[in-house]
Amino acid sequence: MVRSPPIDSVGLVTQHKAVFEEPLALDCGRELPRYELVYETYGELNRDASNAILVCHALSGNHHAAGYHSEHDRKPGWWETCIGPGKPLDTNRFFVVCSNNLGGCHGSTGPASINPHTNKPYGDQFPVVTVRDWVRSQASLADQLGIKQWAAVAGGSLGGMQALQWAIDHPERLRHAIVIAAAPRLSAQNIGFNEVARQAIMGDPEFHGGRYYDYGVSPRRGLAVARMLGHITYLSDDAMRAKFGRDLRGSMSFDFDEVDFEVESYLRYQGQRFVQDFDANTYLLMTKALDYFDPAAEHSDDFSAAIEPIQCSTLLLSFSSDWRFAPSRSREILRALLQKEKPVSYMEIEATQGHDAFLMPIPRYLEAFSAYMGNVAREVEI
Amino acid sequence: MVRSPPIDSVGLVTQHKAVFEEPLALDCGRELPRYELVYETYGELNRDASNAILVCHALSGNHHAAGYHSEHDRKPGWWETCIGPGKPLDTNRFFVVCSNNLGGCHGSTGPASINPHTNKPYGDQFPVVTVRDWVRSQASLADQLGIKQWAAVAGGSLGGMQALQWAIDHPERLRHAIVIAAAPRLSAQNIGFNEVARQAIMGDPEFHGGRYYDYGVSPRRGLAVARMLGHITYLSDDAMRAKFGRDLRGSMSFDFDEVDFEVESYLRYQGQRFVQDFDANTYLLMTKALDYFDPAAEHSDDFSAAIEPIQCSTLLLSFSSDWRFAPSRSREILRALLQKEKPVSYMEIEATQGHDAFLMPIPRYLEAFSAYMGNVAREVEI
Numbered sequence: 033m034v035r036s037p038p039i040d041s042v043g044l045v046t047q048h049k050a051v052f053e054e055p056l057a058l059d060c061g062r063e064l065p066r067y068e069l070v071y072e073t074y075g076e077l078n079r080d081a082s083n084a085i086l087v088c089h090a091l092s093g094n095h096h097a098a099g100y101h102s103e104h105d106r107k108p109g110w111w112e113t114c115i116g117p118g119k120p121l122d123t124n125r126f127f128v129v130c131s132n133n134l135g136g137c138h139g140s141t142g143p144a145s146i147n148p149h150t151n152k153p154y155g156d157q158f159p160v161v162t163v164r165d166w167v168r169s170q171a172s173l174a175d176q177l178g179i180k181q182w183a184a185v186a187g188g189s190l191g192g193m194q195a196l197q198w199a200i201d202h203p204e205r206l207r208h209a210i211v212i213a214a215a216p217r218l219s220a221q222n223i224g225f226n227e228v229a230r231q232a233i234m235g236d237p238e239f240h241g242g243r244y245y246d247y248g249v250s251p252r253r254g255l256a257v258a259r260m261l262g263h264i265t266y267l268s269d270d271a272m273r274a275k276f277g278r279d280l281r282g283s284m285s286f287d288f289d290e291v292d293f294e295v296e297s298y299l300r301y302q303g304q305r306f307v308q309d310f311d312a313n314t315y316l317l318m319t320k321a322l323d324y325f326d327p328a329a330e331h332s333d334d335f336s337a338a339i340e341p342i343q344c345s346t347l348l349l350s351f352s353s354d355w356r357f358a359p360s361r362s363r364e365i366l367r368a369l370l371q372k373e374k375p376v377s378y379m380e381i382e383a384t385q386g387h388d389a390f391l392m393p394i395p396r397y398l399e400a401f402s403a404y405m406g407n408v409a410r411e412v413e414i
Numbered sequence: 415m416v417r418s419p420p421i422d423s424v425g426l427v428t429q430h431k432a433v434f435e436e437p438l439a440l441d442c443g444r445e446l447p448r449y450e451l452v453y454e455t456y457g458e459l460n461r462d463a464s465n466a467i468l469v470c471h472a473l474s475g476n477h478h479a480a481g482y483h484s485e486h487d488r489k490p491g492w493w494e495t496c497i498g499p500g501k502p503l504d505t506n507r508f509f510v511v512c513s514n515n516l517g518g519c520h521g522s523t524g525p526a527s528i529n530p531h532t533n534k535p536y537g538d539q540f541p542v543v544t545v546r547d548w549v550r551s552q553a554s555l556a557d558q559l560g561i562k563q564w565a566a567v568a569g570g571s572l573g574g575m576q577a578l579q580w581a582i583d584h585p586e587r588l589r590h591a592i593v594i595a596a597a598p599r600l601s602a603q604n605i606g607f608n609e610v611a612r613q614a615i616m617g618d619p620e621f622h623g624g625r626y627y628d629y630g631v632s633p634r635r636g637l638a639v640a641r642m643l644g645h646i647t648y649l650s651d652d653a654m655r656a657k658f659g660r661d662l663r664g665s666m667s668f669d670f671d672e673v674d675f676e677v678e679s680y681l682r683y684q685g686q687r688f689v690q691d692f693d694a695n696t697y698l699l700m701t702k703a704l705d706y707f708d709p710a711a712e713h714s715d716d717f718s719a720a721i722e723p724i725q726c727s728t729l730l731l732s733f734s735s736d737w738r739f740a741p742s743r744s745r746e747i748l749r750a751l752l753q754k755e756k757p758v759s760y761m762e763i764e765a766t767q768g769h770d771a772f773l774m775p776i777p778r779y780l781e782a783f784s785a786y787m788g789n790v791a792r793e794v795e796i
Contacts, residue, residue, distance in 0.1 A: 060668035160668040220654035220677040224646045227678045228639060231685070234670065235635035237619055242670070253617035257610060261643065264606045272602035284706055286442035286542040288616065288624070288698055292705065295602040296609045303613070316670055323674065324666055 037100055040116045041108060042074040042123050045099035047139065050176050056134075056169060059162040059324075065148055069173050070139030071095045071131035074115055075123035077179075083412045084179045085121055086170060086206075087111065087130040088187030088194035091262070091318045092310060094138035097130040098123075111188075113393045120401035125409040126183065134169050135161045135318070137311035144245060144311055156242030161317060163190075163197045163325045171202060183408055186210035188390035189357065190318065193325050196339075196346075196365070200327055203343040208408050210401075212349045213390045215361035216335045216368070217326040222356065225265055226319040229258035233312045242313055255312045256303030263302050268353035268386030336368035345375040347404045349397065351389035352382050377404060419482055422498045423490060424456040424505050427481035429521065432558050438516075438551060441544040441706075447530055451555050452521030453477045453513035456497055457505035459561075465794045466561045467503055468552060468588075469493065469512040470569030470576035473644070473700045474692060476520035479512040480505075493570075495775045502783035507791045508565065516551050517543045517700070519693030526627060526693055538624030543699060545572075545579045545707045553584060565790055568592035570772035571739065572700065575707050578721075578728075578747070582709055585725040590790050592783075594731045595772040597743035598717045598750070599708040604738065607647055608701040611640035615694045624695055637694045638685030645684050650735035650768030718750035727757040729786045731779065733771035734764050759786060 037043040049070050055063045072095050077084060087097050089110065098115035100108055111130075115121045121128050132140040135158060143158035150157070174182065185195040185206045192214030199209040218226075233239060236254030244250050267275070276295040284292055291297045327338035346369055350362035359380045369376040381397045383389040389397065419425040431452050437445045454477050459466060469479050471492065480497035482490055493512075497503045503510050514522035517540060525540035532539070556564070567580040567588045574596030581591040600608075615621060618636030626632050649657070658677040666674055673679045709720035728751055732744035741762045751758040763779045765771040771779065 060666075156670070160670075217660065219651055220658045220660060220675070221646060221649075221651045223660070223675050224642075224654065224677050224681055227675075227681055228642045228646065230670065231635075231642060231682070232614055232639045235618075235639060253613075257614045257617060257639065260606075260610045260613060264603060264610065267603075269601055269603045272606065276602040278599060278602060278605070278708065284442075288538070288542070288612065288702070293602070293605050293609075295606050299606055299609055300613070320670070326660065 525695035
């Protein structure tokens with residue numbers, strides 16, 4: 033941020049921490065004896081607490097969705113394009129909450145937190161959490177904040193799946209689900225990419241079975257490889273072509289230690305930057321939660337049976353060049369909702385940016401999202 | 415092989431070695447003082463040496479393209495579907511030659527070979543070779559075999575690019591180029607995947623800067639990750655769905671050391687099997703040769719100018735579900751050839767198998783390939 037924030041930004045924000053001393057029962061059969069969730073809020077909660085929106089983050093995201101942490105902060109939160117005054121999640125009208133998922137590495141209880149049973153970091157002893165577990169913990173957060181019903185739960189990618197899980201698990205606690213660039217479950221190819229990422233991390237000798245905190249190291253090289261791979265799947269082939277083409281940084285080096293192509297330089301940089309503030313165990317947990325997300329599994333693979341409990345209205349958005357969670361995956365969700373006669377709006381946005389499009393200021397995307405949220409706002413007493 | 419080989423197999427084969435004592439000048443500016451190429455041949459060379467076909471292998475392939483090495487051999491060569499009596503590359507009519515590329519790890523001079531200057535394995539001192547270098551070395555092999563002109567040079571993927579390079583560099587030395595599932599050059603996405611693979615290998619502490627032979631180790635974990643990633647790009651999303659779906663091996667394990675999904679089990683197995691007989695330095699070299707392949711680069715990115723020298727006829731084949739080198743990439747080659755009024759045939763084969771389809775017994779593929787090769791055979795005096 034350079035001195036004063038842009039006029040359509042929420043500006044300087046601070047994080048809060050919610051502490052839960054009641055144990056949380058998890059899908060894996062274990063429980064967390066106590067846990068903390070860090071979160072941020074933007075805008076103001078109205079009198080009847082009817083204008084609250086929960087934003088769910090994606091694989092590598094966190095609770096810092098909008099605004100700046102200090103005057104020296106150069107980058108705003110990850111969904112700055114969509115959260116702020118006059119933006120789709122309009123902070124003049126809504127009270128927006130975003131929490132760091134359990135198992136995260138930015139303040140919520142996670143693998144680097146102290147395990148009260150051992151007084152050492154959890155490491156590999158942190159339980160494998162699921163999207164349902166996250167929803168469960170966020171429901172407790174909603175209770176603590178005095179929010180009985182969200183005006184909407186919104187998210188892109190893994191965050192969109194989480195919004196969907198909210199609608200299934202707590203039908204009475206949200207009026208709208210905003211599910212962007214998501215899928216009813218991962219494909220074998222999606223799982224394959226996640227598995228390669230995990231193997232890169234777990235194969236790094238500095239992983240030490242997940243107990244690397246005890247050794248004062250971290251599997252940085254493996255995590256960087258995982259992130260580089262992720263990045264390729266977030267961008268469309270076209271977007272990569274437009275961004276880098278086959279541009280050489282200089283002449284061909286004929287040397288493996290050198291960088292030949294711009295795309296290599298970009299990916300290496302992304303990998304190196306990522307490992308500076310992301311925890312490898314969290315990456316494992318987030319990818320596993322993605323793999324396990326499958327509401328249809330308990331309904332003989334019938335996704336429409338899985339979404340039967342939904343009572344809210346749903347907005348589905350997808351992007352034409354997204355090959356990680358392609359528009360066809362959103363249409364699977366659409367078909368199930370239509371089959372069960374649930375209120376649903378769907379728009380496929382023409383966009384060249386691939387999966388990452390949900391983070392980008394694409395006019396048609398922001399217009400559609402704003403139009404829908406305008407209707408949501410009209411239901412609310414500001 | 416169980417006792418006797420199938421009737422349409424070339425049966426038991428042995429490998430040959432060609433030794434070249436003349437230095438080979440390379441694109442990188444260095445030279446190899448001497449080198450060896452291992453190769454296999456199938457069928458018989460006719461009197462005027464006009465029925466010879468050169469087969470070029472892909473990234474992880476080698477000179478063993480057809481037949482069996484012993485009675486106990488359970489798997490035939492990598493292109494058994496296309497080479498043999500009555501097959502597209504019909505060994506009753508053609509004399510088929512396949513050599514291991516320079517830099518390989520199955521007998522040709524490569525990074526594990528002894529560097530005559532140091533009497534130690536080349537390791538990281540092995541020069542970065544290009545597709546053009548391979549063509550140069552194969553031209554010397556053709557001289558040694560007394561083959562002035564190939565009836566055809568054929569290959570899939572990287573092998574198809576090599577066939578194209580042959581047609582550009584030695585227009586008078588081949589009558590047909592068979593270019594299957596290839597591209598005029600790699601996309602930024604293709605290079606990105608290769609770079610992730612290289613980083614996985616080079617980041618493995620047992621890589622030792624490429625000099626791991628000296629330490630009696632090898633970067634197996636990194637190479638396995640690279641291979642797993644490669645495998646995902648060889649299969650179509652549909653093929654993976656058909657093969658594995660989201661089938662769990664048991665129940666959800668909630669344990670990162672366990673295998674949850676069939677696709678994970680398959681990829682881990684492929685990775686582990688691959689590292690048993692493939693050299694990591696060779697993997698680096700092959701991916702770099704792919705990245706550098708770009709005939710248009712010397713012609714201001716004008717691919718049609720690059721293929722101007724071609725005199726042979728070309729058969730282009732692509733597969734509908736191939737997303738590594740999609741049909742649109744073959745059509746780029748087609749357009750350039752048509753623009754320069756070169757004789758060319760093109761067929762896009764409907765196939766669900768992805769990039770790997772070029773190795774598979776797909777009836778329409780084999781029929782088209784056979785029909786074309788029947789015409790090639792009719793030009794030859796058997």
